[in-house]
Amino acid sequence: MANYIIALVLGVLFGFSLNKAGLTKYHKIVNVFRFTDMAVLKFMMTALVVAMSGLYALRGLGLVTFPAAPATYLVGNLVGGLIFGIGMSLSGYCPGTCAAGAGEGKMDYIVPGLLGFLTGAVIYGLTYQLVFPAISAIANYGSVVIPDLWNLSSFLTVVTFALMALFLFYMIDRAGWQRKDSIQ
Amino acid sequence: MKFILNYIRKEEWSPYVAGTLLGLVGVFAVWASNSLLGASGSFENLAGMIGKAIAPKAFDNMYFNFIMPPGITYGVILLIGLFFGGMAGAATSGTLKWGKKDSANSDTQWKQIFGPQTWKRWLIAFIGAIVLEYAAGIAGGCTSGLAISGGMLLAPSAFIFIGGMFASGIVTALIVYRNRY
Numbered sequence: 001m002a003n004y005i006i007a008l009v010l011g012v013l014f015g016f017s018l019n020k021a022g023l024t025k026y027h028k029i030v031n032v033f034r035f036t037d038m039a040v041l042k043f044m045m046t047a048l049v050v051a052m053s054g055l056y057a058l059r060g061l062g063l064v065t066f067p068a069a070p071a072t073y074l075v076g077n078l079v080g081g082l083i084f085g086i087g088m089s090l091s092g093y094c095p096g097t098c099a100a101g102a103g104e105g106k107m108d109y110i111v112p113g114l115l116g117f118l119t120g121a122v123i124y125g126l127t128y129q130l131v132f133p134a135i136s137a138i139a140n141y142g143s144v145v146i147p148d149l150w151n152l153s154s155f156l157t158v159v160t161f162a163l164m165a166l167f168l169f170y171m172i173d174r175a176g177w178q179r180k181d182s183i184q
Numbered sequence: 185m186k187f188i189l190n191y192i193r194k195e196e197w198s199p200y201v202a203g204t205l206l207g208l209v210g211v212f213a214v215w216a217s218n219s220l221l222g223a224s225g226s227f228e229n230l231a232g233m234i235g236k237a238i239a240p241k242a243f244d245n246m247y248f249n250f251i252m253p254p255g256i257t258y259g260v261i262l263l264i265g266l267f268f269g270g271m272a273g274a275a276t277s278g279t280l281k282w283g284k285k286d287s288a289n290s291d292t293q294w295k296q297i298f299g300p301q302t303w304k305r306w307l308i309a310f311i312g313a314i315v316l317e318y319a320a321g322i323a324g325g326c327t328s329g330l331a332i333s334g335g336m337l338l339a340p341s342a343f344i345f346i347g348g349m350f351a352s353g354i355v356t357a358l359i360v361y362r363n364r365y
Contacts, residue, residue: 006217007258011265012272013209014221014328019273020194021202027293033350033357034365042199043206044332050207051336055214067218069339070330077330077341080323081348084316088349089356091312092291094327095223095320098313099263100270105282106290112306116313117224121231123314124321128247135322146338157338183296183364 015100017047024101024109026092033089036181038172045165056158066145074139076132091116195277210336219258220337222329223266224320226259228252297361323348 021043022028031037058064088094093101093109095117101109147154171177191197213221232254235243248254274280281287289295289305298304320326323345325334331349334342358365 003217003258004261006213007219007261008265010209010213010216010221011262011267012269013212013265014206014262015266015269015271016273017202017206017209017269018266019270020197020205021199022196024270024273026291030293030357033353034361039199043203044327046200046203047206047210047332048335050204051210051332052338054207054211055336058211058215064215065218066337067214067220069337070220070325070334070341072339072341072344073324074344077323077344078348080319080321081345082352083319084323084326084345085349085352085354086356087312087315087319088327089353089360091309091316092294093309093313093316095227095316096221096266096326096328099223099266100273103267103270103272104274105271105280105284105287107281107288108290108302108305108309112310113313116310117227117317118231118234119310120314120317121224121227121321122235124318125228125231125235125247125252126242126245128251128321129245131322136324141340144339146340149340154338161338183293183361 014096015103018097018100019104023094023097024104024106029092029094029097030089031181033085034181035177035179038178042169042172045168049162049165052158052161056154060155068143069145071136071143072141073136074141076135076138079135192276193278195279206332207336210332217258220329220333221262222259222325222333223263224317224326224329225252226257226263227317228321229254229257229260230263297364 018024021039023040023043028037028040032040055064055066059066093113098109098113098117102114141149146152147157210221213219229252232243232248232252235248236254271280281290288302289300294305298308316326320329324330324341330345331342335346
């Protein structure tokens with residue numbers, strides 16, 4: 001029960017941040033792929049830097065243990081990502097932003113969105129045996145994190161990632177990686 | 185205090201502020217319940233639940249029995265939270281769409297590209313959603329469950345997924361928007 005309350009609170013804060021970052025809007029997501037509004041990329045990278053710094057610091061202090069990281073199986077992760085990008089670019093959703101957008105009362109998130117995700121879930125569940133065991137067997141490293149895999153200092157890995165993120169933000173803002181929008 | 189309240193009422197935050205909030209939520213998830221954020225798996229739990237109620241035979245397979253057991257899981261509660269979080273966010277900025285005229289097809293950029301017809305938006309969005317959920321199944325998670333949750337633990341899978349997602353997202357946008365890209 002306590003776990004369910006935590007899940008609900010986490011979900012609400014998560015949905016709130018998605019709304020405030022603008023991710024519940026079709027154009028915000030699509031315009032990242034058009035290089036005309038990179039806010040979604042900044043949002044994701046900021047979340048990653050904050051969360052990984054916090055988590056690795058807390059783990060270093062012995063205050064948390066990590067849950068199993070999502071498994072790495074090179075071909076499946078890549079193919080899944082490639083198909084995912086097509087769906088994202090067409091609909092302007094991700095599963096999480098669709099749920100948050102539905103809460104805002106947008107009918108195009110409630111009806112085709114939620115129904116589409118449920119339909120996709122049914123199709124996947126019924127074809128799982130044909131697809132997943134084969135694709136996840138190729139180059140499977142299991143549940144692993146980069147510092148362990150390559151035997152790196154986790155502190156230096158996090159710092160390097162944070163510096164790369166800062167450099168990316170700099171390039172987007174100052175070096176003009178963001179184009180002028182041709183659709184106005 | 186007034187500044188904070190005014191900021192909460194803004195429709196769109198700086199991505200750095202919103203991203204910091206999401207990052208803290210990710211840390212809180214691990215600290216409070218040793219779990220990760222996610223969304224695509226919850227749709228599988230729900231689909232299994234509905235499927236087993238309607239056609240128990242067809243849904244009596246390995247996947248819906250063991251891999252993604254149906255029911256109101258932790259993830260489903262999180263998904264319900266997402267729904268109300270989006271609602272709270274829009275309510276604080278007065279941008280709720282419930283009952284509004286344009287709620288069926290609200291995005292101006294969409295209308296400029298594809299026209300004002302609602303059925304077109306719904307059809308393409310429906311197909312897109314199916315593609316997204318299927319892809320998340322193959323990849324082992326979606327933007328929340330794999331890209332954010334895996335990335336914050338520094339799992340290689342997350343970065344491979346993000347790379348693939350951007351590559352095909354850019355190509356798809358190029359095709360969809362053609363000379364208006």
